[in-house]
Amino acid sequence: MSSRYNHREVEPKWRERWAAAGVDRALSPDEAKGKKKAYVLEMFPYPSGRIHVGHSRNYTMGDVIARFRRSNGYNVLHPMGWDAFGLPAENAAMERGIHPKGWTYDNIAAMREQLKLLGLMIDWSRELATCDASYYKHQQALFLAFWKNDLVYRKKQKVNWDPVDNTVLANEQVVDGKGWRSGAPVETRELEQWMFKVTAYAEDLLAALEKLEKWPDKVRLMQTNWIGKSQGAKIWWDIAEAPSFLPPSPAGEPNHARDPVEVYTTRPDTLFGASFLALAPDHPLTKAIAEHNPEVARFIEQCAQLGTSEADIEKAPKFGVDLGVRVRHPFDPDWILPVWGANFVLSTYGTGAIFGSPAGDQRDLDFANKYKLPFKPVVLPPGENAATYKVEKDAFTDDGTLYNSKFLDGLSTRDAIKAAVTELVKLKAGEATTQWRLRDWGVSRQRYWGCPIPAIHCAKCGVVPVPEKDLPIALPEDVTFDKDKPGNPLDRHPTWKHTTCPQCDGAATRETDTLDTFVDSSWYFARFTDPNNKGAPFDKKLASYWLPVDQYVGGVEHAVLHLLYARFFTRAMRDCGFLDGPADGEPFKSLFTQGMVVHETYKSATGAWLLPEETDVKDGKRVELKSGGAVEVGAIEKMSKSKKNVVDLDAFVTDFGADVARWFVLSDSPPERDVEWTASGVKGAWGFVQRVWTLTEAHGRAAPKVEDTAPPSANEGEAHALRQLAHRAIESVTEDIEHFRFNVAVARSYELVNAIAKLKGDDEGAVFARGEALRILAQLISPFMPHLAEECWEKLGGEGFVATAPWPVADAQLAARNVVTLPIQVNGKKRAEIEAPKGAAEADVRELALQHAAVKAFLEGVTVRKVIVVADRIVNIVAN
């Protein structure tokens, strides 16, 4: 009689045995002589509290790859750590009076235990947390090195300011232009901020994308667009008229009343369609006028309330104000245009000033229509007539032929751009220029729970770096988070910031800004190569051995910022002498962006979110367990704590086991797409686990070894068919894992199990074929369900761990398909099937197809015009 598979005993047993045998450990380069290395990494988690099954997908995918590589003889590095600085810890501190440090470390302890339950093959000896001084000490050293190498500077930047809470707001803390806690309208303030010179590498960050062949095209495209290299022109517009209040200044000094306004455009060809100039609200000229013109001042104020989020600014209705300045058209001194301030002009791109050419740009058109500014079209779309073509509500932004444009008339868009630039250069009114959308990275945060910036402000010496011997600059722990004492706790700490200047020994203050948490995650993958190094961020040799990360797995939401910053950091670390490799500066050789786990959301009668386990289905309706009241079933959304649509990992593993969770999140949906967590899916995975175990146990004897010769009866009839299928499964699953088609690998495993169950009989051949297939099955599922696979492996008399056994190799002869089924189409519609030997000659196949009775019926009365034979695939007969 077969016993039920008991995951509660089996799973912890194997985890203990793996740990005792050190299966999870990465070998040192010396120990691993002769082995290839594989560095597999999942984006490390923020320790937000507890792990739910949604998180597990990302780590399971990485684990499948890590285990697969281990089985294929690689020296595998698969580490885990914590992205432990950040806002939620401070929010928890404010809301619940807990210290961010205690909250964070408690969460880490809980989540570590949960992750261990999953049976991930992780080298826990390399665990790190970015909030440890032992980690951020080295980050401060990197900051100082970047500073020394001219990759760090200070600059004024706009921030969202909450005037009630007296604090800087993150974009996500601005809701409808108001602070999320105070509800006060947001103001924009300028603060002196620390910047990383990412743009120093703009050209290389762009060019190198082409070589990242194992990154998804969509991510490369998003990065390309983000970097946004564009060719265009700067144009200088002479001022014809300016308000008299703009103060005059001596020659040679900047003067808003006299200096031309510089504009950047990618479309100088549309200059004759210019209707106005528009400046950003924080353009120097706009600001200078606002000092004397209340209407312009109000305009700036209104813009400030939009916050700093580009999405919010661009979604807002367009508005502007006439600045009272008039400029001359570069191609016609008598043509005078108005200068406006406009909310849709971004100060962070180009020169913060544009010329509006309404017929050729939708935003310019909307603006011109709103303020009744006259304009005319200058680009004629292909196929349109100049006499009748009109632009009213829809701008034409594509290429066409120039008209209404004097010397540019008749030229194509492309030629006209060149001609216009040539003319601008001749008139000394402009020049060709390359523009980037990419900006330098502002890393200052006015927050407590982050890495302190190692700088000192001295009244005499200015801003001075902290000497390296004084690192780490550690966060003080005695801080308060009272709601009524707002601002940065570091800044208001009574003693922490007071120090002496390392240069003049005079009284000085520490920098109280901390680093953006994106900095923490920009180099952690390098630290993992040598996580316990006390004297340096990491050893050069170890980093060169392990880097780049061979397989990086994470959410597509990081497609731009995190990945770009990490690419910048690797280059910067290399150029500052920390890294020898990878020479191309690319940290991640292969990238996979996985989909999320989504789940239905539930709301009680009172409108409160409910956990799935707080509800049940009764008579086809979902009800609240506690009250019996009706539950409103909401949208299927990404599992998140706030909507409570989460399934906690501990409880699930207790009920069903880690293997069921792992199998489920990889089944059904392709890894890059979202997967919905459902009870029926769990049931399916559970049933599969039981079935594999039942079949293995029922077999009741050791499986043949790889080197054993099959008895002749195993190569006949059904036994032979099972052997073929098993060896084809090896080929397929191996390919599927290589290409991240985990859901297909799962389907192949089902097919194999179905075939094993189907083969009856206890003769020598059947026993051999079944034993062999079960052994192969245990190996093929071992990266997905490692605990079950070990138990089966042991039952089948396998030596050692299945986790360290060499990956099975398909017998090419058994896996080969000698006969193929070819569909025969007549005029593209399938009419028959024929069987033909693989690689059969085209003429033979053609003949077979034409002679087929069913085909002949369709060819009666028509002439065969053409017969297309695609070898081993299809035959299509064209006839009429």
Added chain:
RNA sequence: GCGAGCGUGGCGAAACCGGUAGACGCAGCGGACUUAAAAUCCGUUCGCCGCAAGGCGGUGCGGGUUCAAGUCCCGCCGCUCGCACCA
């Protein structure tokens, strides 16, 4: 608003480089076993017409290219992600 992606049965999906649409799983239906249920096993399941053989239609919508389109091109619709201080 801008940039990117996705859309296939009742449901999750598969389909390699343009070559049999629906593998595999879930759910359903029919049956076997059983006092009964659960579990298990066997069969069946895209729609329409047909006793059947078979035929016709079908991959969000509308066009196009091709001997052949889920796959390529153009235009829509819907959803998801990112937009620089969430991580």
